[in-house]
Structures are given as C-alpha cells and as structure tokens.
Amino acid sequence: MVEKYEQDGILPHYATEWEEKFRKPQLEETLIGLYEAQPKLFTNLNTDQKKTFVRFLDLILDSNERQSLFPILDEIIELDQEEREDLAKLFRTTKLNRIIDTIKLIEDRYKTYYQLRDLVFEPSLKANEVGHLQKVIESHYWFFGEHYHLVTAAEPKFEEALRRYNYLLTEKDTTTEIEHQHKLKEMDIFACRQNVLADRIENIVVELKHPAVALGNEQYTQVDQYLQVILKQPEFNASNMYWEFYLVGNKFNTSGFIERQISTNKNHGHAGLVLSIDDGRVKVFVKKWSEVFADFEIRHKHLDTKLKLERDFLANELQTAAEVVVSVQENTAVQPEQVTLPKSIK
Numbered sequence: 001m002v003e004k005y006e007q008d009g010i011l012p013h014y015a016t017e018w019e020e021k022f023r024k025p026q027l028e029e030t031l032i033g034l035y036e037a038q039p040k041l042f043t044n045l046n047t048d049q050k051k052t053f054v055r056f057l058d059l060i061l062d063s064n065e066r067q068s069l070f071p072i073l074d075e076i077i078e079l080d081q082e083e084r085e086d087l088a089k090l091f092r093t094t095k096l097n098r099i100i101d102t103i104k105l106i107e108d109r110y111k112t113y114y115q116l117r118d119l120v121f122e123p124s125l126k127a128n129e130v131g132h133l134q135k136v137i138e139s140h141y142w143f144f145g146e147h148y149h150l151v152t153a154a155e156p157k158f159e160e161a162l163r164r165y166n167y168l169l170t171e172k173d174t175t176t177e178i179e180h181q182h183k184l185k186e187m188d189i190f191a192c193r194q195n196v197l198a199d200r201i202e203n204i205v206v207e208l209k210h211p212a213v214a215l216g217n218e219q220y221t222q223v224d225q226y227l228q229v230i231l232k233q234p235e236f237n238a239s240n241m242y243w244e245f246y247l248v249g250n251k252f253n254t255s256g257f258i259e260r261q262i263s264t265n266k267n268h269g270h271a272g273l274v275l276s277i278d279d280g281r282v283k284v285f286v287k288k289w290s291e292v293f294a295d296f297e298i299r300h301k302h303l304d305t306k307l308k309l310e311r312d313f314l315a316n317e318l319q320t321a322a323e324v325v326v327s328v329q330e331n332t333a334v335q336p337e338q339v340t341l342p343k344s345i346k
Contacts, residue, residue: 002028010050027058037086106303108331112140113296115324120211120289127321129210135325139334141191144204148191150338158183158229180232182225200240207247214253223247245284258286
C-alpha cells in the first residue's frame with residue numbers, strides 16, 4: 001500500500017535530505033502501523049482524501065501534538081485497548097528511532113569534517129589530491145550541498161559524464177558525441193539534484209587542489225574549460241538547469257587574480273563568487289578550504305547547539321591519510337556512489 005501511495009504521488013515531497021531521510025520513514029512506519037491496527041481507515045478514499053489524510057499524519061508526526069491523534073482517530077473508528085497500546089508504542093518507537101538515527105548522522109558528519117580538516121591542514125599526513133582529498137569528497141559531497149546525486153568522480157571524460165547525466169534524469173541510456181577541444185578533460189566531482197519544488201535541475205562541479213597548490217589564473221582556467229564544454233552542449237543547458245562550479249584550495253597565489261575576480265562580482269552578494277552569467281543560471285566560485293569548513297559550521301550550528309555534541313570526543317586522534325579515507329567511507333554520513341549504467345547496455 002505504501003509503495004502504491006508513493007507511485008501515485010500520495011506521499012508528500014520532501015525538500016531536504018534531512019526530511020527525506022527521517023520524516024519520510026517515520027510517516028511510512030506510521031501508515032503501516034495504522035493499516036495493521038485498522039485497515040478500514042484506508043478504504044473507500046479517493047486520491048484527494050488520501051493526500052489529505054497522509055499529509056495530516058505527516059504534520060502531526062512532525063509536531064509535538066502526537067497525542068492528538070488518539071481522540072481524532074476515535075472520531076473515525078473505535079479502537080480497542082490493544083489497538084490503542086499498539087499505536088502508542090508505534091508513535092513512541094518511531095520517534096525514538098528517528099532521533100537516534102539523526103544524532104548518529106550528525107556525529108558522523110562532524111567526524112568526517114574533523115578528518116577532512118586534518119587532511120587539509122596537517123602537512124605531516126602528506127595527503128594528496130586524488131588518493132585522499134578527492135576520495136573523501138566522493139563519499140561526502142554534502143559539503144557542497146544537500147541531496148545531490150554523484151554523476152561522476154575523477155576519471156570519466158565528458159561524453160561518459162553526459163551519458164550518465166542523461167541516464168540519471170531520464171533512465172534512458174543514450175550516447176552523444178561532444179565536439180569540443182576540452183572534451184577529454186576530467187571533472188573531480190560532478191553531481192546533480194532535481195529540485196521538485198522549484199522545478200529545476202541543480203548541478204555542481206568541484207575541482208579540488210592539493211593543499212600546497214596556491215590558486216590563481218592557471219587553476220581557474222581549468223574550471224573555465226569545464227564550463228565551456230558544458231555551455232556548448234545542449235543536453236546540459238535546458239533553461240531549468242542551473243550550474244555551480246567550485247574551485248577549492250588552501251590559499252590564493254600572490255598574483256591577486258582571484259581576489260580581483262571576487263571583488264568584481266561582490267555586488268551579487270555571494271561569498272567567493274568569481275563569475276555569474278545567464279541571470280545567475282551559471283556561477284563559478286573559488287573557495288579556500290577554511291571557507292568550506294566555516295560553511296559547514298554555520299549550516300550545522302543549530303543542530304550542534306540543540307544536541308550539544310561532545311565535539312572533543314568526535315575529533316579523533318590523528319590518523320594517517322590512508323586511514324582517514326577508509327574511516328570516512330564506513331560511517332552513516334556516506335552518500336550514494338556515482339551513477340552506474342545498466343550492465344546489459346554497453
């Protein structure tokens with residue numbers, strides 16, 4: 001029944017990863033529990049009534065008014081004592097499960113944050129760009145935004161990236177030849193998400209640089225080459241496709257090039273913005289790692305404050321770079337691997 005509700009659009013759409021990961025399972029568990037206790041609640045309802053009932057449950061579960069469900073349900077059906085006890089237990093345990101899962105996820109995000117910070121700022125770890133920094137971000141690209149799907153990481157060329165991108169959006173495997181001098185370039189991280197509420201497809205491309213590399217015109221040109229390929233390809237450029245490119249490193253070089261680009265674009269009101277075109281549909285950012293970490297602290301501050309996490313405990317003892325990579329791939333904050341095409345299609 002729950003699967004059918006999802007197929008028919010009865011279940012609500014959730015705007016954030018947090019809601020998708022925690023509110024949705026709670027709602028599904030509650031629907032299953034209600035159905036087991038009293039299946040006639042779900043009979044003879046038309047589509048609009050189903051949507052109203054399900055969204056009402058979702059709102060109640062997300063509030064502090066769960067106890068209100070009992071008198072409301074009593075108005076609809078007669079629950080015996082055993083059914084009441086089953087439902088009471090269901091509401092208690094689903095909320096507790098979600099709380100536990102949320103705390104664990106936030107803890108693992110902070111652990112990953114501290115470990116990545118060690119890779120960037122501890123020269124003794126001798127972390128490199130591809131084998132360490134990139135491996136961490138491949139598994140934890142939430143550092144650059146919530147609820148993205150990883151399309152490619154590291155090796156695939158642009159034609160393979162476009163093939164995977166089309167498959168992610170349409171579930172059809174099609175190959176397209178790209179005619180561009182930079183088509184053999186390889187993006188470190190390419191991810192996208194479909195924002196249902198805003199009816200837009202949001203994409204990010206991340207270029208990571210070794211902590212010892214100072215960012216300047218040469219590194220910016222590399223990102224600009226990715227941008228040129230994407231802007232020339234129609235499949236990447238529907239009016240509802242938005243692109244953000246990130247160049248990330250420890251510091252800027254002494255040429256002043258990056259600072260001048262940021263100063264020129266400061267009127268847009270976005271930190272680190274160096275280019276904004278097509279009414280903001282395409283943006284390029286240059287960020288220091290310190291700014292990426294500051295953004296993380298800001299985004300998670302309210303959760304950290306509410307849960308009062310033991311931050312010193314989460315900051316593990318210094319590990320080797322290889323141990324960090326293994327560790328961050330084994331926690332609950334890991335995101336799905338890059339898009340894979342059906343094996344039957346070559």
